[in-house]
Amino acid sequence: MSAPGPLDRWYESAGVRTGVRRMFHEGAEQGLVFFPEALVPHLAHEAVRALPPERRRELTIRHLYQFLIATTHLETRVxxxxxxxxxxxxxxxxxxxxxxxxxxxxxxxxGYHALYSLDLADQIATVTGIPIPVRDYGGFVEQLAVAAREPLPDQPELAGLLQAVVFETLITAVLNEVPNDTTVVRPVRDLMRDHAKDEGRHHRFFAAFFQELWAGLTPQLRRRAALALPDLIHAALRWDLGPVADSLRLAGLDADTTRAVLADCFAPSTGANRISEISRSTLRLCASVGAFDLPGVREAFAARGLYEVDEGP
Known part of the structure; x- marks a missing residue:
């Protein structure tokens, strides 16, 4: 008998089958934040710290909007x-x-994750009166596509599959940063927890699929795929700065100050430790298929601040 698969109990456990709609009621959430302040890099900048409390609150709400609506694009378009x-x-x-x-x-x-992410963003905008800025929150999808196309220009299908494997083996760690933070409003924590439960199963599915995909590649394509992975990891974890810049300007910062905040808080070297920690499961998956044994691959990962980890749990 084969081992049980990650989605064998999908009909009994998937959020789209058993979940409830998460509702936001402002009166029950007084004194709580909308996104963990430690995960909003620009809040620590001196120019942002000098803003009135209500402007800083709006920044966290718009950061949440960006996270939620970007999720709708990632889930449906990647x-x-x-x-x-x-x-x-x-x-x-x-x-x-x-x-x-x-x-x-x-x-x-x-599709369900995209629906409830947009739904909660819309609820919060309606109740708080802080609108979702009118802009394209999916512009980063093209950045992801470029990161995949450049090393694999003649293999668009493979690039797309690798992109999804990377994203789905990273996202659970990102989602798990929020649910246990009691400073965050409960509907956001509950939604992230719901999402993380499903994504934990997706992680196992895409990890198993990656094994099948890797086995079907020629030795030459395996090396090219492995060399593409470090940039795919970084692209998946890079914030789209367009919405951040909009948010800072809406908070009252002028154009020069906004550029300074972005340069200080989102420089390529910032967040390196967090990226390394979040990507540990993805790196273990790469190690499990022998990717680091291929010429130049270990060096390519190291150049991006990503290092092979033990294959333990």
């Missing part, structure tokens, strides 16, 4: 773009029917 060919057997790999059905389950989950 993950589901990869889940669909897996589900419909269009990857060129000899996939089992069970794995293809699991890919459809992922597809359903991701």
């Amino acid at each position: 993950v589901n773009r990869a889940a669909e060919p897996i589900a419909n057997g269009r990857t060129g790999l000899p996939l089992t029917t069970a794995l293809r059905q699991d890919a459809f389950k992922v597809y359903c989950d991701e």
Whole structure:
């Protein structure tokens, strides 16, 4: 008998099957923040610390909006773009029917995650009176695509699959940073917890799929894929600065101060330790298929501040 799969109990446990709608009621959330302040890099900048408390509060709300609405784009335009060919057997790999059905389950989950992320953002905007800025929160999707296309210009399908594997093996660690932070409003914590439960199963699905994908690559493509992974990891964890700049200007900072805050708080070297910690599971997955044994791969990861980790839990 084969080992149970990560989505075997999907009908009984998936959020889209069993979850409840998370509702925001401002009166019950007085004194709490909308996003962990430690995860909003620009809040620590001296120019931002000098703002009135209500402007700083608005910054955390708009940071949450960016996280939630960016999620809708990631789930539907990155993950589901990869889940669909897996589900419909269009990857060129000899996939089992069970794995293809699991890919459809992922597809359903991701649409639901996009729905409830937009729903909560809209609820908060309605209740607080702080509107969601009118802008494209999905501009970073093209940045992700460029990060995938540059090392694999002749392999767009493979690039998309690798992009989804990277994102889905990183996202659970990101989501788990919020639910236990009692300074954050409860509906946000609950939604992140709901999302993390589903993504934990998706992580295991995409890790298993990556093993199948890797086994089907030629030695040459394996090395090219492995060399692409460090940039894909960084691209998946890089904040889109357009919405951040909008938020800072709406808070009252002029253009020069906004540029200074972005340069100080979002420089390429900032957040390196956090990126390294969040990517540990992804690096273990790379190690499990022998990616670090290929020429130049260990050096490529190290150049990005990413180092091979033990394959333990």
